[in-house]
Amino acid sequence: xxxxxxxxxxxxxxxxxxxxxxxxxxxxxxxxxxxxxxxxxxxxxxxxxxxxxxxxxxxxxxxxxxxxxxxxxxxxxxxxxxxxxxxxxxxxxxxxxxxxxxxxxxxxxxxxxxxxxxxxxxxxxxxxxxxxxxxxxxxxxxxxxxxxxxxxxxxxxxxxxxxxxxxxxxxxxxxxxxxxxxxxxxxxxxxxxxxxxxxxxxxxxxxxxxxxxxxxxxxxxxxxxxxxxxxxxxxxxxxxxxxxxxxxxxxxxxxxxxxxxxxxxxxxxxxxxxxxx
Numbered sequence: 001x002x003x004x005x006x007x008x009x010x011x012x013x014x015x016x017x018x019x020x021x022x023x024x025x026x027x028x029x030x031x032x033x034x035x036x037x038x039x040x041x042x043x044x045x046x047x048x049x050x051x052x053x054x055x056x057x058x059x060x061x062x063x064x065x066x067x068x069x070x071x072x073x074x075x076x077x078x079x080x081x082x083x084x085x086x087x088x089x090x091x092x093x094x095x096x097x098x099x100x101x102x103x104x105x106x107x108x109x110x111x112x113x114x115x116x117x118x119x120x121x122x123x124x125x126x127x128x129x130x131x132x133x134x135x136x137x138x139x140x141x142x143x144x145x146x147x148x149x150x151x152x153x154x155x156x157x158x159x160x161x162x163x164x165x166x167x168x169x170x171x172x173x174x175x176x177x178x179x180x181x182x183x184x185x186x187x188x189x190x191x192x193x194x195x196x197x198x199x200x201x202x203x204x205x206x207x208x209x210x211x212x213x214x215x216x217x218x219x220x221x222x223x224x225x226x227x228x229x230x231x232x233x234x235x236x237x238x239x240x241x242x243x244x245x246x247x248x249x250x251x252x253x254x255x256x257x258x259x260x261x262x263x264x265x266x267x268x269x270x271x272x273x274x275x276x277x
Contacts, residue, residue: 017042019145040062100157115159152249171234175233185233187235189234
């Protein structure tokens, strides 16, 4: 873990963002900085150091924490860095990974369990660490990056879709529990977004990666922060097609939704060649 000391700036709130080295997480951090927050930014890879430096300036203080949040010790290390600031005002639990492919016949079990460790166990662990501090302060906002994938079964990225469904349900449940505390919980639900996710998840060659238009991560992050600051329970971010998919998810049977998703995520379903091949 790489950690530096934050000196509290009078009147400036602090935002914590996980998975902040790229993609939606980096843009969430940028949105917080633009809205007058200091930052604690966390990720597993060493890029988080340069990301933190890029935000430093104009009165913004940014602390990088390099930690594996799929592990118990990684979450505890991050929480100790947060506690050192003494002031978590907003926490965006955004870190997550995907695993593409046939669950039973192609995918490695260790990869699937690591996904659950980061997307589910790590998210629950960090939320349980930071929420008592927010409750004691009588204020704060917690943002979970779920996904439009939460609205349907996800063949060929089964544990990923299930993890995002878990986060959506979890966010809504603890939001209700915290209704009288001054602390709000918001679920951010983006659709396909122009990030490194699909390549990291091994979803090259799928229709979802090759053929589907992707949303701008900056737009997704902006809508997420706006929803968090407005105290909304969730926001379906990005294009109108995401909102249509979320609406259809409330009425279509699970078998139909699974078949629709499979047409986009099945390996080899993409019509465009992989530019990296």
